[in-house]
Amino acid sequence: MTDDKDVLRDVWFGRIPTCFTLYQDEITEREAEPYYLLLPRVSYLTLVTDKVKKHFQKVMRQEDISEIWFEHEGTPLKWHYPIGLLFDLLASSSALPWNITVHFKGFPEKDLLHCPSKDTIEAHFMSCVKEADALKHKSQVINEMQKKDHKQLWMGLHNDRFDQFWAINRKLMEYPAEESGFRYIPFRIYQTTTERPFIQKLFRPVATDGQLHTLGDLLKEVCPSAIAPEDGERKNQVMIHGIEPMLETPLQWLSEHLSYPDNFLHISIIPQPTD
C-alpha cells in the first residue's frame, strides 16, 4: 500500500530542530556561539554531531578537550539511544528548539557509555539489529545475509540513504507465509519515572485465537500502569517517533512500520503535558 510506504519515509526523515550550546564552565579562547542543527530522529548523537564538535573545538585549546558528551537540563544524553527516543522521553513537552549542552570535560562514567569511534556506534547498532532478529526470526534472516548486506544497513543509516537501507531491511520485515507475523516483537518501553532503564519482554504479535495483538494489549500486559486511567483521565502519553499511535493499532503493523533502523520499537511513556 502506498500509504504504508509513506509512513516508512516519514519515520526515516523525521528531524528535530536542536540548539547546541557549550557548557559555560568549558574554557574557551573566545566566545562560543550556539550551533543549530536538524537532528535525524532515527540516528545517534555521536554519529551526526561532527560539525557540532568542530564548531566548538575551534574556540578551544587542544588540552582543554576530552571526550565530547551531551546533556539536556542536567540529564546526560545516552548516545546509544536513538535521538528521537531521547527527545520524546525528555523534551517533547518543551518548546522547540531542543536545547542541548555540549561538554568536553567531566565525562559522566556512571551515566554514559564511551564512544571512541564510529566503529563503536556501528557495533552497537548491528548488535541491536541482531538482537531484534533473534526475537523476530530466531536470527535466521540476519544470519542468512552476507557481511556486505549488514554493511549496507549501517552505511544506509550512516549516509542517510533510505533506499539503500530499506533494500536490505525489508527482508528483516518479512515473515513466513504460513504465519501472521514475527515470532516475537522487538520492543522497549521507557519511562523517566522508574528506576529500570526499560521494559523488554517476550510478546507475540498474534494471540492463540489468531487475533492480532494491539499496542494496547502490549501495554496492558507489560506496563499496565502506563495506561491505567486515573479518575477517568489517562495521565500518560504513549509516544513513538513523536506521535501517539492509537492503542488499537496492531503491534505487527507498528513493528513493520514504526520501528527504528535497529528494528526495535522504542516506546516512551511520558506524563501528559500540563498546559
Next chain:
Amino acid sequence: MWCGPGLTSNFLRVGARGISGAPVDILLKAVGDTPIMKTKKWAVERTRTIQGLIDFIKKFLKLVASEQLFIYVNQSFAPSPDQEVGTLYECFGSDGKLVLHYCKSQAWG
C-alpha cells in the same frame, strides 16, 4: 557481590540496588582459547549489567583491565554494557538459565 555456584535455593541478595526479584541462573561458556571459568554456573541479580558481568569474569580469570572481553547471547549478538541480565534472561533464557558466551576477541561480529 555474586551468589555462589550451582543451584540457588539459598542465596545472598547483595548489591547497591538491594532486593530486586529472584536472581537468574547464568551459564558461562568460553569461546576459542579464552580461559575457562572453573565455576560456570552463577546466580546473578536481575539488575546486574553486562559490564558488571564482564568486570567480574575478568577479575575471576585474572585478566588485565586493559584486556577486552566480549559477551554474546545466542552466539549471535553482544548486548550493550548497560543491558540488564534479568531482561536478557526473560527474552533469551531457556531451561531456566541464560547461556552467555564470553571471548577475549570478537567472535560473532
